[in-house]
Amino acid sequence: MTDQTPVPAASTLETLDLGYAPAPEATDHVRIRDHYGLLIGGKWVDPASGKGFKTVNPATEVVLAEVAEAGEEDVDLAVKAARAAYDKLWSKTSGTQRAKYLFRVARVLQERAREFAVLETIDGGKPIKESRDVDLPLAAAHFFYYAGWADKLDYAFPGRSPRPLGVAAQVIPWNFPLLMAAWKLAPALAAGNTVVLKPAETTPLTALLLGQVLEQAELPPGVVNILTGAGATGAALVAHPDVDKVAFTGSTEVGKAIQRTLAGSGTRLTLELGGKAANIVFDDAPIDQAIEGIVNGIYFNQGHVCCAGSRLLVQESIAEPLIAKLKRRMATLRVGDPLDKNTDVGAINSRQQLDRIEELVASGEAEGAELYQSPCDLPARGFWFRPTVFTGVAQSHRIAQEEIFGPVLSVLTFRTPAEAVEKANNTPYGLSAGVWTDKGSRILDLASRLRAGVVWANTFNRFDPTSPFGGYKESGFGREGGLHGLAPYLDLS
Amino acid sequence: MATTPVRLAEAGDGFLRQIELGPILSRFAVDQVGVTERAAALAKRSIKKTSKVAALRLAVAVMDLTTLEGADTPGKVEALCAKARRPDPADPMVPPVAAACVYPTMVATAKTALAGSGVRVASVATAFPSGQSSLRVRLADVEDAVAAGADEIDMVINRGAFLSGRHREVFDEIVAVKGACGAAHLKVILETGELGTYDNVRRASVLAMAAGADFIKTSTGKVQPAATLPVALVMLEAIRDFHERTGRMVGFKPAGGVRSAKQAIQHLILVNETLGPDWLTPERYRIGASSLLNDCLMQLAKERTGRYQSADYFSKD
Numbered sequence: 001m002t003d004q005t006p007v008p009a010a011s012t013l014e015t016l017d018l019g020y021a022p023a024p025e026a027t028d029h030v031r032i033r034d035h036y037g038l039l040i041g042g043k044w045v046d047p048a049s050g051k052g053f054k055t056v057n058p059a060t061e062v063v064l065a066e067v068a069e070a071g072e073e074d075v076d077l078a079v080k081a082a083r084a085a086y087d088k089l090w091s092k093t094s095g096t097q098r099a100k101y102l103f104r105v106a107r108v109l110q111e112r113a114r115e116f117a118v119l120e121t122i123d124g125g126k127p128i129k130e131s132r133d134v135d136l137p138l139a140a141a142h143f144f145y146y147a148g149w150a151d152k153l154d155y156a157f158p159g160r161s162p163r164p165l166g167v168a169a170q171v172i173p174w175n176f177p178l179l180m181a182a183w184k185l186a187p188a189l190a191a192g193n194t195v196v197l198k199p200a201e202t203t204p205l206t207a208l209l210l211g212q213v214l215e216q217a218e219l220p221p222g223v224v225n226i227l228t229g230a231g232a233t234g235a236a237l238v239a240h241p242d243v244d245k246v247a248f249t250g251s252t253e254v255g256k257a258i259q260r261t262l263a264g265s266g267t268r269l270t271l272e273l274g275g276k277a278a279n280i281v282f283d284d285a286p287i288d289q290a291i292e293g294i295v296n297g298i299y300f301n302q303g304h305v306c307c308a309g310s311r312l313l314v315q316e317s318i319a320e321p322l323i324a325k326l327k328r329r330m331a332t333l334r335v336g337d338p339l340d341k342n343t344d345v346g347a348i349n350s351r352q353q354l355d356r357i358e359e360l361v362a363s364g365e366a367e368g369a370e371l372y373q374s375p376c377d378l379p380a381r382g383f384w385f386r387p388t389v390f391t392g393v394a395q396s397h398r399i400a401q402e403e404i405f406g407p408v409l410s411v412l413t414f415r416t417p418a419e420a421v422e423k424a425n426n427t428p429y430g431l432s433a434g435v436w437t438d439k440g441s442r443i444l445d446l447a448s449r450l451r452a453g454v455v456w457a458n459t460f461n462r463f464d465p466t467s468p469f470g471g472y473k474e475s476g477f478g479r480e481g482g483l484h485g486l487a488p489y490l491d492l493s
Numbered sequence: 494m495a496t497t498p499v500r501l502a503e504a505g506d507g508f509l510r511q512i513e514l515g516p517i518l519s520r521f522a523v524d525q526v527g528v529t530e531r532a533a534a535l536a537k538r539s540i541k542k543t544s545k546v547a548a549l550r551l552a553v554a555v556m557d558l559t560t561l562e563g564a565d566t567p568g569k570v571e572a573l574c575a576k577a578r579r580p581d582p583a584d585p586m587v588p589p590v591a592a593a594c595v596y597p598t599m600v601a602t603a604k605t606a607l608a609g610s611g612v613r614v615a616s617v618a619t620a621f622p623s624g625q626s627s628l629r630v631r632l633a634d635v636e637d638a639v640a641a642g643a644d645e646i647d648m649v650i651n652r653g654a655f656l657s658g659r660h661r662e663v664f665d666e667i668v669a670v671k672g673a674c675g676a677a678h679l680k681v682i683l684e685t686g687e688l689g690t691y692d693n694v695r696r697a698s699v700l701a702m703a704a705g706a707d708f709i710k711t712s713t714g715k716v717q718p719a720a721t722l723p724v725a726l727v728m729l730e731a732i733r734d735f736h737e738r739t740g741r742m743v744g745f746k747p748a749g750g751v752r753s754a755k756q757a758i759q760h761l762i763l764v765n766e767t768l769g770p771d772w773l774t775p776e777r778y779r780i781g782a783s784s785l786l787n788d789c790l791m792q793l794a795k796e797r798t799g800r801y802q803s804a805d806y807f808s809k810d
Binding site: 018019020021023129133284285286287288289290292293317318321324325332341342438458459 | 515516517520522523524526527528530531537538539540541542543544545547548551730737761762765766770773
């Protein structure tokens with residue numbers, strides 16, 4: 001009665017090892033032009049100087065495009081275009097109408113999400129799964145969220161009569177190029193300002209594509225102007241006398257320089273700068289989720305995150321097993337081609353940033369901290385750095401004090417909650433912090449004692465357009481997101 | 494009166510901590526949001542081409558092909574066993590499944606039908622699925638199945654005792670069942686859908702492993718939710734920590750609700766990234782399922798031929 005056909009031996013299973021075949025995201029729907037101009041007054045124009053610079057794919061070092069470098073003349077033209085658009089049109093456009101444009105932009109971003117995600121990954125080096133699942137959905141969500149406020153400003157600030165400021169100069173970083181553009185543009189436009197936006201020199205392409213989307217959404221000419229360039233372009237823009245409001249996200253050093261420039265000018269300013277966040281793990285924490293939070297806190301976007309959990313403060317009683325678990329988890333991180341859908345950690349954004357990471361890691365070793373790196377293979381070309389953890393770090397080490405802005409975690413230990421708070425706050429920065437514990441009362445207690453703009457409880461690096469984000473101390477001032485994020489773009493007096 | 498402090502010590506986690514679990518294994522806190530996110534992130538792994546074929550074959554090779562119905566008959570079980578031996582006669586590269594899983598009364602039939610095939614016979618026992626019988630009856634159930642030739646016993650834990658905090662009772666019962674199994678492998682079903690929290694899933698996993706389980710298994714398949722990805726992840730992490738602590742490699746079996754090849758591959762990825770390839774073998778990993786096999790065969794045929802075929806081209810057993 002039984003079927004006596006010989007069955008294949010177990011050896012016919014080629015392998016029980018589930019090696020993942022390459023799963024690259026298709027790129028054929030993304031068209032990168034050879035040259036990009038500046039978006040001024042609704043027209044794409046060449047810079048007065050005729051100068052340009054190249055943007056490269058950091059995963060391959062292949063040049064992607066030549067991008068215009070805006071000089072002072074271009075800055076002046078862009079600010080004039082923004083001023084004209086403000087005076088003649090945008091300041092007279094109703095909130096309902098402004099909302100209409102913002103909703104359109106949000107929808108187009110969703111429709112073209114794949115194109116944007118691929119371009120973001122090609123130009124910046126971040127894994128496609130992050131640009132696809134984090135940057136793009138959040139960018140669209142910010143436009144949707146602030147679109148909703150555009151016709152409700154009187155209700156957002158009851159008893160005040162909110163008025164737009166005029167022309168906003170916005171300078172954004174290279175770590176979340178499109179998302180930072182969305183964080184800046186959406187509240188500014190909802191509040192009724194016009195904008196001159198300067199994306200970072202290593203990652204201009206998605207901002208330029210966003211410029212095309214603004215045209216597709218029929219946003220009136222001059223309401224948003226986009227100037228590409230490096231530090232000099234940004235400096236000229238923020239110093240322009242006809243700018244009413246400056247918003248900058250980037251390094252603390254540049255933030256300080258901008259604040260000096262604007263001192264006494266009356267120009268409004270918000271700064272979102274560096275960080276050296278403490279991720280605090282207590283001995284009663286959900287350990288495996290804490291490990292994920294630590295990994296997400298520091299290796300998300302190669303650690304190019306101002307609110308990265310770059311200092312792990314772990315209670316001494318569980319430090320040893322926790323670090324063993326962390327190292328084991330790090331070994332499973334898939335580092336490599338950012339376009340592969342299974343890649344967890346992509347390329348370092350630029351040669352310059354890689355040099356800085358390498359310099360700080362060398363200092364950590366020289367100062368006596370113990371280095372461990374994920375045992376992964378790195379591609380031969382491009383800019384790469386292995387996920388790294390330093391143990392035995394002292395509070396006085398440079399790697400405990402300075403922002404590395406790379407996939408490098410410094411581990412310190414503490415004994416009591418009071419010591420955890422003291423160490424967490426003992427930094428010039430104050431952007432974010434994480435608390436891992438099963439005890440709700442301890443979360444609430446620490447949240448009120450940590451000098452950080454954002455405190456995450458049993459999670460890390462979570463963002464939402466309704467939630468304000470910003471720092472204390474050298475991490476800057478002003479908030480982006482939520483109602484708080486509207487206020488810096490409004491005259492509420 | 495002297496019994497009072499003993500009872501207190503035995504209540505709840507106090508008992509579990511007594512059994513020398515160490516600093517990680519004695520912690521049962523699981524963050525629901527975090528574990529759900531991690532499972533969802535792993536479910537997005539993209540498994541294509543050669544990896545997909547390897548994963549599908551592996552899914553077949555680790556499958557416990559199951560029929561657990563009141564209506565089961567020798568004829569039905571024989572048909573299932575024929576399928577278990579040779580899931581797809583058209584494709585010589587498709588391996589036999591790991592085991593056929595049946596009720597104790599069907600063990601002898603399955604044993605005969607699978608003779609010489611290498612496919613093992615697993616039997617549910619211990620008053621499956623509720624476990625609501627006396628220990629004497631549950632042990633007799635196990636002894637019957639083993640006597641009939643079962644290679645593996647799938648027992649259910651005493652959820653009533655577990656949920657009322659009588660962990661020692663649950664532990665002792667598993668030890669007793671393990672004793673009744675003799676040489677048969679013991680899979681301990683936690684019935685996670687009735688445990689209520691991930692903390693409890695981790696606690697019950699550790700308890701079952703400490704009591705001698707060869708495998709821990711999510712569910713009977715009679716209660717929903719069953720083998721969800723977050724539950725599987727919590728149990729796999731417990732297995733990993735138990736191995737770190739004791740050196741013993743306990744197996745894992747998700748069962749209930751795994752119906753599509755896509756879900757099966759997601760489960761395999763969870764194992765691959767949590768425990769590593771050492772666990773990707775029928776010795777340490779099983780998927781309990783009834784309707785999953787044909788979807789795996791359909792996907793394999795699609796990879797082989799480039800076309801999907803109608804369900805009528807795959808035998809329904």
